[in-house]
Amino acid sequence: MENSEQKKPIILSGITPSGMLTLGHLCGAISNWVKLQNSYDCYFMIADMHAITVRQQPAELRKRTLETAAIYIASGIDINMSKLFIQSHVPEHAQLTWVLNTYTGFGECSRMTQFKDKSQVHAENINVGLFDYPVLMAADILLYQADLVPVGEDQKQHLELTRNLAQRFNHLYSDTFKVPEPYIAKVGARVMSLQEPTKKMSKSDANQNSTIFLSDSDDVIKNKIKRAVTDSGSEVKFSDDKPGVSNLMELYHIATNKSISDIELEFEGKGYAEFKPAVADAVAEYVKPIRTEFEKLMKDKEHLTKILQQGADSARGAAFKTLRKVYKKIGFVQF
Numbered sequence: 001m002e003n004s005e006q007k008k009p010i011i012l013s014g015i016t017p018s019g020m021l022t023l024g025h026l027c028g029a030i031s032n033w034v035k036l037q038n039s040y041d042c043y044f045m046i047a048d049m050h051a052i053t054v055r056q057q058p059a060e061l062r063k064r065t066l067e068t069a070a071i072y073i074a075s076g077i078d079i080n081m082s083k084l085f086i087q088s089h090v091p092e093h094a095q096l097t098w099v100l101n102t103y104t105g106f107g108e109c110s111r112m113t114q115f116k117d118k119s120q121v122h123a124e125n126i127n128v129g130l131f132d133y134p135v136l137m138a139a140d141i142l143l144y145q146a147d148l149v150p151v152g153e154d155q156k157q158h159l160e161l162t163r164n165l166a167q168r169f170n171h172l173y174s175d176t177f178k179v180p181e182p183y184i185a186k187v188g189a190r191v192m193s194l195q196e197p198t199k200k201m202s203k204s205d206a207n208q209n210s211t212i213f214l215s216d217s218d219d220v221i222k223n224k225i226k227r228a229v230t231d232s233g234s235e236v237k238f239s240d241d242k243p244g245v246s247n248l249m250e251l252y253h254i255a256t257n258k259s260i261s262d263i264e265l266e267f268e269g270k271g272y273a274e275f276k277p278a279v280a281d282a283v284a285e286y287v288k289p290i291r292t293e294f295e296k297l298m299k300d301k302e303h304l305t306k307i308l309q310q311g312a313d314s315a316r317g318a319a320f321k322t323l324r325k326v327y328k329k330i331g332f333v334q335f
């Protein structure tokens with residue numbers, strides 16, 4: 001891999017472990033990561049340092065962090081191919097954040113829409129870490145010289161800031177950071193809430209029936225789908241004015257790989273009463289092998305922790321190299 005001709009482009013992404021992962025994470029993020037593993041040098045993180053910008057229960061955070069790792073692996077992230085690690089295990093994330101802080105304008109962070117939104121939701125705890133969240137994210141990305149960053153719509157502004165910081169630093173000193181590009185998956189499925197299908201499915205939805213968690217049992221999945229909101233009429237048709245049914249069709253498509261037009265044909269002349277149980281069964285079948293593997297991994301936490309320690313060890317090399325370069329350029333005495 002030292003041979004520069006053989007170097008694959010670098011990808012970095014992560015998820016904040018603030019709740020059990022959902023079918024939305026699997027379809028929107030992780031299953032794309034799985035496909036990218038062959039062609040890219042991938043770093044997949046569990047962003048526990050981002051998680052603490054909102055108050056967490058320590059035992060819960062510890063559990064969620066391991067669960068998130070287990071879901072990555074159960075969904076097909078191959079630890080022999082990709083580097084899978086916990087953010088806080090690689091101290092360079094915090095170290096580079098501090099340096100980048102001094103190149104980031106107060107105004108730049110104030111303009112971040114996620115900060116504004118979260119400040120409203122968590123008005124009782126608008127801490128400096130919440131304000132600094134995008135700079136930590138920039139450090140995550142720039143440490144590994146990532147070429148591409150798969151992110152959702154809600155993180156695009158943070159990636160734009162990352163690019164600005166990289167360019168600013170490179171311009172002030174000399175080429176130090178790769179300026180990363182966002183990676184938008186071509187066929188990214190967008191899974192919507194089962195109860196309010198115009199909203200994205202979210203791990204933090206107050207209504208548990210809105211969300212399919214990857215740890216949900218077959219029965220729970222089936223019940224949630226059977227209770228899902230549908231639209232007026234009874235036709236199984238994909239359209240903007242039928243967000244509930246369209247979302248269920250999307251789920252059926254994800255679970256069975258059948259095309260939307262084939263699904264319309266399959267249920268022509270049949271109502272929701274036949275459609276919904278078919279979706280329920282298909283989605284339960286789809287999630288089952290992932291949940292089974294997840295449960296197996298969670299039974300042996302020692303083994304899982306070891307995998308994560310090895311992941312951090314293999315990520316640190318690249319992180320240290322970048323941090324060293326940065327320290328040198330800004331005038332810190334070499335250690």
Ligand code: TRP
Binds near residue numbers: 015016047137140155
């Ligand atoms: N902030 C991201 C989220 O909540 C998670 C994340 C942290 C991330 N660091 C990152 C994503 C770096 C991409 C790159 O969704």
